Amino acid sequence: MGHEPARPAVSRHHGNRHGRSERARQAVLEAADDLVAAKGFAGVTMEEIASSAGVAKQTVYRWWSSKTDVLMDAFLQDAAEHLTPADTGDLDRDLRVHLRQLADFLSHSDPGAVFKALIGHAQHDQTFAAAFRARFLDEQRQRDRLPLDRAVQRGQISADLDVAAELDQMVGPIFYRVLVTGESVDADFTDHLVDGFFSRRPSTPPA
Amino acid sequence: MGHEPARPAVSRHHGNRHGRSERARQAVLEAADDLVAAKGFAGVTMEEIASSAGVAKQTVYRWWSSKTDVLMDAFLQDAAEHLTPADTGDLDRDLRVHLRQLADFLSHSDPGAVFKALIGHAQHDQTFAAAFRARFLDEQRQRDRLPLDRAVQRGQISADLDVAAELDQMVGPIFYRVLVTGESVDADFTDHLVDGFFSRRPSTPPA
């Protein structure tokens, strides 16, 4: 990214009495982003994040407790926007667009790569897993279900639908392919998932 | 575990001209299994695997290149048996049993914990990811589709079924819950997935 490759002419910040340096915070998050994109999760170290950000190691540790903590913050800062489903009033269309967006995010974007790294780390760190769910996954799940919730509100689909279960059946296969099998996830695949959703409730034709 | 806690009376092996020591190989794999169960993935080190196995560190490195390489071997040795679907001739029943088994394996078993750790590691190591797929996931996927393949052969379900896609829609949500949301996966959930499979093809009623 652009990330102001040359530090601004603004005189360097050296701390002050009330509160942290915003400059340092941004520099750390951007360095973390850049590094994980360039060298992958395992290739990033706290020491390099600090030196790339032009910041003392202690400053990183003052505000974040670990590499994954930094990466989670960096991820949160620019991830949500990619994953908010649109609302056109047309459930079928909204679902298809959203699933394609999700698949593309996971498969091809830089923050998607960070996301996979964080999910990976969560597999061997329960504490981190809980934090990641609390700070990102729960919200993301709320966003994912928005199209279905709105369709229920509009009366387009039955109110006694188990929204969470249906959602899992649609997004689950995408995550499965990305995290487990490593196959690419194209529009045919995501559209097929939407087809499956509608075919499970024949009484409510798509529009 | 069984893992013969006391070494057998057989005299110690010190190398010979015709290949590696089977005793050392088993000891390493068992030590790795035990350690990862006891202290989790991150708590295991090559040094401790070696010393627990009563083996020199160099002997571990002679045959495996990294901790994950050892764990993959250890996992392969006792994992496949847990995940082979039965064949009763009844597709509905076979699917339900298999998915419950899969969910239980992932959620509650020791090798399931190792599996999650390995999948986690695969998220930040492309080389390992490829190796893990080649040595385990591809075969597992063959096993997963056995019930459907057999039903096709028996003429129970249409021959033009996209078996891979249907499979992803059934197992995907399970992996999603285990790896991403961390929710428990009970029989209701897996049965619901089977229901969904059949409801997508009304012309072929179960039984």
Place this chain on the structure above:
Amino acid sequence: MGHEPARPAVSRHHGNRHGRSERARQAVLEAADDLVAAKGFAGVTMEEIASSAGVAKQTVYRWWSSKTDVLMDAFLQDAAEHLTPADTGDLDRDLRVHLRQLADFLSHSDPGAVFKALIGHAQHDQTFAAAFRARFLDEQRQRDRLPLDRAVQRGQISADLDVAAELDQMVGPIFYRVLVTGESVDADFTDHLVDGFFSRRPSTPPA
């Protein structure tokens, strides 16, 4: 040795911005001295130096590049004092005392043992040999010739004496016995060397 066996009450040093820890430096040098005296050159390892000094291995490597580098520093710190010739104004006496001192240092003292080890190492490491000469031997040679230089200045002996060559004929045999033949070097032997020196210039009787 003195080596302040109990660490001073001063609180532990953990690094600061103004360079290295003097405490760590001293502890390493003392540990090296003690270990080489206790177990000989070959029995000393960097790891044990570090742990004996209560210091991290990396701290040793930060400031010294090898075991011999540490030992050279340790040797320099307490060696020079043993080898500075006295100045009584009496050449004959000064020479005899100095050669006895040199022989005793090489044969019986702890730093003498370190010296022999370092000279030994210099035989198979040219880089170290050059460093050892630059940091110790050249200066020692200056000290060795002091008695002769002073006698020349006093007019006691001819000004056209080849001081370096005469010196080699006196100290050379001592080093030869210590390093090569391993024989003991007693006062008779060193006195005989001084006799030889004077007998080579009969016109200048020893006072």
Place this chain on the structure above:
Amino acid sequence: MGHEPARPAVSRHHGNRHGRSERARQAVLEAADDLVAAKGFAGVTMEEIASSAGVAKQTVYRWWSSKTDVLMDAFLQDAAEHLTPADTGDLDRDLRVHLRQLADFLSHSDPGAVFKALIGHAQHDQTFAAAFRARFLDEQRQRDRLPLDRAVQRGQISADLDVAAELDQMVGPIFYRVLVTGESVDADFTDHLVDGFFSRRPSTPPA
């Protein structure tokens, strides 16, 4: 050297019941010589000696106990010839030639380099030092004193001469320069030593 870089067409020796393989013995000693000349003492390993000699490591250990043991044997095999003083009946001449030969051997020859390495090792291994003296140095010292002994026998010099002490005063400075100061030792220097010897006994002019 020739050292049969390609193994000869002669069928390889694989052991027999009639004592050790002379072929293996020679190959090991030659490999050791070549390696120490090519890479220095520290760069030689038992493993490389064995593989360079086309011999199993165990075969080396069967006949020699350590690297220095091999090198000592290799050295002994071709060293003595360089260091035997001639006998022309002329003491002055014999001494000058022998000291020059000694200086040249130590300073410039390949076996001289091995010699220095072995003397170096002797500084930190008492056991080896004793062995080296027993197997080489004592004999060499006998050879060194031959010219003086013969001159005594011929009545050229006084019979009550302390031959050993005089010898040390001549060879000592050479070893001192080679082992300690690292200076070159030219003919002027060795001749000066001989001059010193004669000037210490004016009643016995050279020739």
Place this chain on the structure above:
DNA sequence: TATTAAACGAGACGGTACGTCCAGTCTTAGC
């Protein structure tokens, strides 16, 4: 205006584990 305390840079520190290297031992099969 001077004081003061938080945040900062720099970087040395005690540690842990890494992955490599070599020494020296042992076993087996071939000649």
Place this chain on the structure above:
DNA sequence: GCTAAGACTGGACGTACCGTCTCGTTTAATA
């Protein structure tokens, strides 16, 4: 019985990061 081959134990090597700590500087709110 000696050999080649090579797997084995054991242990030091030197490196890389970890997370902690100290030092002296910068800064802005307080006094």
